[in-house]
Amino acid sequence: SQKIEQNSEALNIQEGKTATLTCNYTNYSPAYLQWYRQDPGRGPVFLLLIRENEKEKRKERLKVTFDTTLKQSLFHITASQPADSATYLCALDQDNAGNMLTFGGGTRLMVKP
Amino acid sequence: DVKVTQSSRYLVKRTGEKVFLECVQDMDHENMFWYRQDPGLGLRLIYFSYDVKMKEKGDIPEGYSVSREKKERFSLILESASTNQTSMYLCASLGGPGANVLTFGAGSRLTVL
Numbered sequence: 079s080q081k082i083e084q085n086s087e088a089l090n091i092q093e094g095k096t097a098t099l100t101c102n103y104t105n106y107s108p109a110y111l112q113w114y115r116q117d118p119g120r121g122p123v124f125l126l127l128i129r130e131n132e133k134e135k136r137k138e139r140l141k142v143t144f145d146t147t148l149k150q151s152l153f154h155i156t157a158s159q160p161a162d163s164a165t166y167l168c169a170l171d172q173d174n175a176g177n178m179l180t181f182g183g184g185t186r187l188m189v190k191p
Numbered sequence: 192d193v194k195v196t197q198s199s200r201y202l203v204k205r206t207g208e209k210v211f212l213e214c215v216q217d218m219d220h221e222n223m224f225w226y227r228q229d230p231g232l233g234l235r236l237i238y239f240s241y242d243v244k245m246k247e248k249g250d251i252p253e254g255y256s257v258s259r260e261k262k263e264r265f266s267l268i269l270e271s272a273s274t275n276q277t278s279m280y281l282c283a284s285l286g287g288p289g290a291n292v293l294t295f296g297a298g299s300r301l302t303v304l
Contacts, residue, residue, distance in 0.1 A: 110291070112292065119297075119298070120297055120298065121281050121295030121297050121298050122234075122281075122295050123295070124293065124294070167233070167234070171291060178249075179293060181226075181233050181234040182233060183233035184233060
């Protein structure tokens with residue numbers, strides 16, 4: 079089955095800098111990959127989806143890349159703000175139908191003012 | 192916006208008690224899911240349902256059962272709660288903004304004493 083690795087250590091950055099989070103996976107490349115944000119005590123919230131034929135996807139200050147050769151996705155937040163502090167999860171679909179999403183353990187981002 | 196509502200945010204139960212966790216979605220989605228989330232282990236899929244009265248096992252179904260009597264409602268049942276089932280339980284519905292995206296509830300934190 080698919081194994082997903084995200085840096086379990088918290089990422090601490092200064093406000094205004096770009097945060098880059100990594101998601102690595104093993105085995106086959108999925109048809110798409112998703113990123114979610116989770117605040118403490120809350121459920122994850124969907125942010126972005128990128129398909130295997132897309133190299134890059136942007137939404138406001140967020141950018142996701144998907145490298146099927148490296149089996150890696152990078153998640154960038156530009157001009158980071160303290161309000162961006164949260165845990166970010168990547169997820170891969172094992173059956174390409176959304177029924178078997180496998181999540182990484184998440185990376186906690188702390189943006190300091 | 193899709194809304195997924197979990198009726199209980201916090202529960203404290205004793206070992207051996209039967210526990211019901213209820214989840215309701217308001218967007219007529221076919222697929223619903225139950226995950227549990229534990230520190231260091233990420234989100235793990237317990238069960239999902241793709242239609243009324245239909246269910247499929249996820250990665251960790253042991254000790255759990257589910258019920259889907261109506262399309263909008265998906266219940267997770269712990270027949271005899273044990274301390275190792277202390278966790279955050281997250282319900283999700285498939286079909287948020289874009290295809291194959293999960294919309295999660297706020298979570299139910301269960302403590303089994």
